[in-house]
Amino acid sequence: MKIEKIIKGSFAVIGKEGSTSDGDGFIQKLWEDTNTHFDQISHLAKKDENGNLAGIWGAMSDFTHSFMPWEDFRNGFYLAGAECIDEAQAPDGWVKWVIPGYEYLRVENDGKNTFSEMLRYMEDNSVSLVGAVHDFTCPQTGKNYMFFPIKKL
Numbered sequence: 001m002k003i004e005k006i007i008k009g010s011f012a013v014i015g016k017e018g019s020t021s022d023g024d025g026f027i028q029k030l031w032e033d034t035n036t037h038f039d040q041i042s043h044l045a046k047k048d049e050n051g052n053l054a055g056i057w058g059a060m061s062d063f064t065h066s067f068m069p070w071e072d073f074r075n076g077f078y079l080a081g082a083e084c085i086d087e088a089q090a091p092d093g094w095v096k097w098v099i100p101g102y103e104y105l106r107v108e109n110d111g112k113n114t115f116s117e118m119l120r121y122m123e124d125n126s127v128s129l130v131g132a133v134h135d136f137t138c139p140q141t142g143k144n145y146m147f148f149p150i151k152k153l
Contacts, residue, residue: 001107001117009101009153013057014041014088015081017095020074027058030080037093041081044088048140055083058135059097067100067131073115076132101153102131109135109144118148 016030046054059079062068070076079097090096105127107118115133122129131149138145 001114001121003118003121004106005103005150006106006147007101007103007153008147010098011046011101012084012086012088012096012098013059013079013081014044014084014090014094014096015057015059015079016093017077017079017097019063019077020070027078027080030078031058034080038082040091041084041094044084045082046085053082053139056137056139057081057083058137059099060132060134061097062132065097069129069132099134100131102147102149103151103153105148105150106136106145107148109146114146118146122148122150 016033018026018030020026048054057079059081060070061077062070063076065077079095081094084096086098088096105118105122107114119129127150129148129150130152133149134147136145136147137143
């Protein structure tokens, strides 16, 4: 497992929001909805200098929307969306989250045990989780990562 420490300032994500209260498979349904209607927010998406999307996020928060980890790592909100320009307004049917800046441990999500392995690594190394973990897909490489916040900026 290759773990990198990175700093990412506050950023905005516009996407489709759901929660674990919506039942099994809700995350897949959110992504289907997001992908099917992406043209409605594509003009708001942040892009790099080459015109590529800056990032695709599966952002998470507890039920208070304070970006704390899911209750027992099982219950909370999920936002399937794209990183957008900060001043963007979410169109009808979409939700915008402004995620606070953090120092993160970023790890490539290359297996179904990545989350539990990272929690074990953090515990073994006396590193505390200070917020909700987010999923990130790099549009340029297609690689999936998990961002574990360890210090609020």
